[in-house]
Amino acid sequence: MTLRCIAPLILLLSLCSFVYAQQDTSFNSVITLREVMVQPDTRLSNRKEKKQGPDLQLSTDQLLESIAGVNMIRRGSYAWEPTIRGLNAGQINTTISGMAVFGACTDRMDPASSYIEPNNLQTISVNYGPGDQASGSSIGGGFNFKLKQPRLGNEKKLTGLAGIGYETNAHALQTLAALEYSSARFAIRGNGIFRRAGNYRIGGGELMPFSQYNKWNGGVSARYKLSSHQYVQADYLQDEGWNIGYPALLMDVAYARAKIGSFSYWYQPHSRSVHSWETKLYLNAIHHAMDDTRRPKEQVPMHMDMPGTSATAGFYSEIKWNSQTIHQVTTRLSGYRNRLHAEMTMFPDGxxxxxxxxxxxxxxxxxxxxxxxxxxITNRLALITGIRADYDRSSIYTSSGEQQLSGMHEGELNRGDVLYNAYINGKYRLTDRWQLFGNFARAMRSATLQELYGFYLFNRTDGYDYMGNPRLAGEKSWNLSAGAEFQKEKIKIEGQTFLYLFSDYITGKPVSGYSVMTMGATGVKRYANLSSAILYGAEATLNAQLLSFLNIKSINTYTRGEDGDGHALPLIAPFKTVNTATATWRGYRLGAESVISGAQRHVSREAYGETAGEGYSIVNASLGKTFDAGARRWDINLALTNIFDSYYYEHPDILQLPRPGRSMAIHLTLEF
Amino acid sequence: MNRIFSCAVLCALIFAACKKDNPYPAEATGGKKIAEISQNNVTATLWADDPTLQTGYNRLYVSLKDMRDNEISNLPVSFFPLMDMGDMKHSSPVEQPLCNPQTKKYEGAVVFTMPGSGMSAWQLDVSVDGDIFTFPLAVNARTLQQSGVYVGTDAQKYIIALVPPRKWQMGLNDLDLFICRQTSMMEFPADDGFTVELTPEMPSMEHGSPNNVNPVSVGKGHYKGKINYTMTGDWRLQLKLIKNGAVIVDGAYMDVLF
Structure with a gap:
């Protein structure tokens, strides 16, 4: 984005300060600055989980991985890529407080989730389809990372948090802090975190080279109340990572930088028609550069520079309507423009x-x-229905870009797509204990800009260079899910099955007559539509307060996918069960966790380059204690992960990159 | 609702304000003066695209003026290049000039088959209505091979030259080759009888590029096709010349760097 683009935006910002806005009421105010709420599928099944004090010291990736149905693709220690029921990249949406953010890396090294820290966040909401919180057309749902809101009129004017953590494996060190000032009309909050880690040791003790990372992240949010009905808020977030290793890939990262800013205006008239109205304008820019200069010479046949940028400007305006009937309508108008630029310069010897x-x-x-x-509809039956229409205009915005593609694609490169998403979610309370729920949706997505226009993008898993295809049809699916929930006193059991029927599934097909660009690559594939694909599976969770001090929790997930040619879909995690027991007593917390994953034999080497993966079993434990000292609260947490030092990987991990072996982490957090 | 609409319109304006300008300005050609000769009340000026001439295909331009500085564009003009090596002399392939009515310049071309200066030097005889203007020329060796003399399997000598474009760029480019046969030291008739097979490759990368179009004869020794450069850098254009089903020249190549 050049200055020329920013100037009219400032004009727009000033004009829009005359536009009414609204108070956000979607989440209540019990969430404090030391918590982050993880909300899978909130409105439907009301599953939510508060992550407190020491959990702020986890990474966003670790928080995401704890959600049922979410699996992470690891390429190293840093910037894991989330999948929802195996759906990934363009099949899911990632937004930060409703803002569209797109990573800049061509090799998927920087999903948008890598630019935020739990310390920035109020809630992480997950959608498993085109539900009412997904911002944008989507097949597989998505994540919305809601940034922490400064609170007006808080009891204590000044609140804050400081923490320090150390992990033995990789000698990972981190410090974090947050400070909030609150008055009746004005509130401001700032937060920052610094993290660094060396190379980690895999199960068995071997060192994993090029798995280090360094990053800092800082955010400022300020809210000002203009009148009893309206207030404004400005948010700015900056995240900078450097010297980040990606042991599963051929290159590391020199830097990954994000600048994310927004301005919001709320109007909350509480009138008969409009309940609240929120309007937000935002800008974000991501700069990313791959780096091979730290790799040994024999790993680098030719030095290359591969920087990329992603810039997005957008807005949304959402109105929650009041109605005297059974309806509760929300309308939302949104738009953005995203520009991607990625280049490669290779330096051959001589x-x-x-x-x-x-x-x-x-x-x-x-x-x-x-x-x-x-x-x-009744006090037993509730429905959420919705439709969404999007118009996408995809194009090449420079003549050098058009010229580059002139040798690859004939005819028009620019295109417009109209997308419709529609869904109906139902919930029926059968008895006091039993509740049934189901979801039926028609979902569509546009092909991503990489899938339309990518130019020899290397996929490490199948070893092919990928060419975009501007003639791709959008991917479509019918999504069905049904489940039941049983709740009796302190036991809650929930089960859900799901089925996705895809048409025009987007995948890569080998093309002949193209020589590879990446040295050692197997061949060249071009993105193409496959007439059909199917994905199905089930999730079951159990949460029981067995004794007053003992809680057990179990998350079980299974997914299976196959494309229309009979090939197993890629990046699908096998059966996995996570069982946790937590005991709390007089401020002490004692936790034990077992994670067991089955082997994944349903893979297609031919179509997706995957190899069958082994199952694993690991055990984690933690011990924590909270001390209250007047207005201050201290928390110390000791976590032992992979106690038996098992060698393991998750199936979606690129090239079956082994995960860390035994590690002990100590986290000290002070809240005031 | 119209507030939302005005927001959307403003956003559209922001987006519209970000359009980039075309980064490629049009380039003038024949803008470099090589030499000027006045004789018999006519001043002839020789122009080229570059300030120095190089081996291979060179576009050459001649402008004529009378004593009153009026441009002359109605006289017959022809080029005759000559290399004088002392003990022997030879010419080289030439495209006879035609007057461009816009620029009033006579535009032609010469393929210099070797570098020359001093003891063995090139000259260009420009005949203007029978009157010869002799321009001594310094021709440097081109660092990249963009022309060559090949002995075919039919024992004939062929000269192949790459007609340099205004500018190479990534993606699809027009490719123009000029092919002549040498029948004597002084005669180089254009040869339009070949089928040309083009295979580009990057020597540093061991890869080529897809979607190239083999050059086909368009007359007067020119063969036009398309070449797809997937990236900048060193490219080698491998050429195979076929006539009546028989491979006449194999292993010819032109080098490109941009």
Missing amino acids: GAPMYMLTIPDAQRTRIGVDISDKLA
């Missing part, structure tokens, strides 16, 4: 440097309308 655009200046402009209606 030859001239070679330059190319790997994402040849591609942009997407989206404008969408979303209407959802929450109906309380």
Whole structure:
């Protein structure tokens, strides 16, 4: 984004301060600055989990991994890529407080979730389909990371948090702090974290080279109350990572930088028609550069520079309508423009440097309308229905980008797509103990800019260079799910099965007559539509307060997918069961956790380059204690992970990269 | 609702404000003056695209003026290049000039088959209505091979030259080859009888590129096709010349760097 783009935005910002806005009421105010709420599928099944004090010292990736149905793809210690029921990349949406954010790396080294820290967050909400919180058309749902809101009129004017943590494996060190000032009309909050880690040791003790990382992240949010009905808020977040190793890939990362800013305006008239109205304008820019200079010479046949940028400007305006009937309608108008630029310069020994655009200046402009209606039909039956229409304009915004693609694609590169998403979620209370729920949705997504315009993007898993295809049809699916919940006193059991029927499933097909760009690559694939694919599975969770001090929790997930040619879909985690027992007594917490994963034999080497993966079993334990000292609260937490030092990996991990072996972490947190 | 609409319109304006300008300005050609000769009340000026001439295909331009500084564009003009090596002399392939009515310059081309200066030097005889203007020329060796003399399997000598474009760029480019046969030291008739097979490759990368179009004869010795450069850098254009089903020249190549 150039200055020329920013200037009219400032103008727009000042104009929009005359526009009414609204008070956000979607989450209540019990959430304090030391917590982050993880909410899978909130409105439907009301599962939510508060992560407290010491959990702020976990990474966003670790928090995501604890959610049922979410599996992470690891390429190293840093920036794991989330999947929801095996769906990933363009099949799921990631937003930060409703803002569209897209990673800049062509090799998926920087999912948007890598630019935020739990310390920034109020809630992480997960959707498993095009539900009422997904911001944008999507097949597999998505994540919304809601940034922590400064609180007006808090009892204590000044609150804060400071923490320090150390982990033996990788000698990971981190410090974090947050401070909030609150008055009746004005509140401001700042937070920061610094993390660094060396190379970790895998199960068995071997060192994993190039698994280090360094990062800092800081955020400031300020809210000002203009009148009893309206207030404004500005948020700014900056995240900078450097010297980050990706042992599963051929290159590391020199830097990954994100600057994310927004301005919001709330209007909360509590009138008969409008309950609240929120309007937000935002900008974000991500700069990312791959780096091979730290790798030994024999691993680098040719030095190359591969920087990429992603810039997004957008807005949304959401109104919650009041109604005297059973309807509770929310409408939302949103739009953004995202520009991606990625390039590669190769430096052969004794030859001239070679330059190319790997994402040849591609942009997407989206404008969408979303209407959802929450109906309380009877006190037993509730429905949430919604439709969403998006118009996507995808194009190449420079002539050098068009010229780069002129040798690959004939005809028009620019295209427009209209997408419709519709869903109906139902919940029926059978008895006081039993509740049934189901979901039926029609979902569509546009092909990503990488899938449309990518230029020799290397996929490490199957070893192919991928070419975009501007003629791709959007991917579509019918999503069905059904489940039941049983709740009796302190036991809650929930089970759910799901089925996704895809048409125009987007995948890569080998093309002949193309020579590979990446040295050692197997061949070249071009993105293509496959007539069909199927994905199905089940999730079951149990939560029981067995004794007053003892809680047990069990999360069990299974997913299986197959494309129309009979090949197993990639990046699908096998059966996994996570069982946790937590005892709390006089401020002490004692936890034990077992994670067991089955082997994944349902893989397709031919189509997706995956190899069968072994199962594993690991055991974790933790001990914590909270001390209250007047207005201050100290928390110390000791966590022992992978106690038996097992060698293991999750199936979606790239090239079956082994995960860390035994490690002990100590976290000390002070809240005031 | 119209507030939302005005927001959307403003956003659209922001987006519209970000359009980039075309980074490629049009380039003038024949803008470098090589030499000027006045004789018999006519001043002839020789121009080229680059300030120095190089081996291979060179576009050459001649402008003529009378004593009153009026441009002359109605006289027959022809080029005759000559290399004088002392003990022997030879010419080289040439494209006879035609007057461009816009620029009033006579535009032609010469393929210099070797470098020359001093003892063995090139000269260009420009005949203007029978009157010869002799321009001594310094021709440097091009660092990249963009022309070559090949002895075919039919024992004939062929000269292949790459006609340099205004600018190479990533992606699809027009490719123009100029092919002549040498029938004597002084005669180089254009040869339009070949089928050309083009295979580009990057010597540093061991890869080529897809979607190239083999050059086909368009007359007067020119063969036009398309070449797809997937990236900048060193490219080698492998060429195979086939006539009546028989491979006449194999292993010819042109080097490109941009």
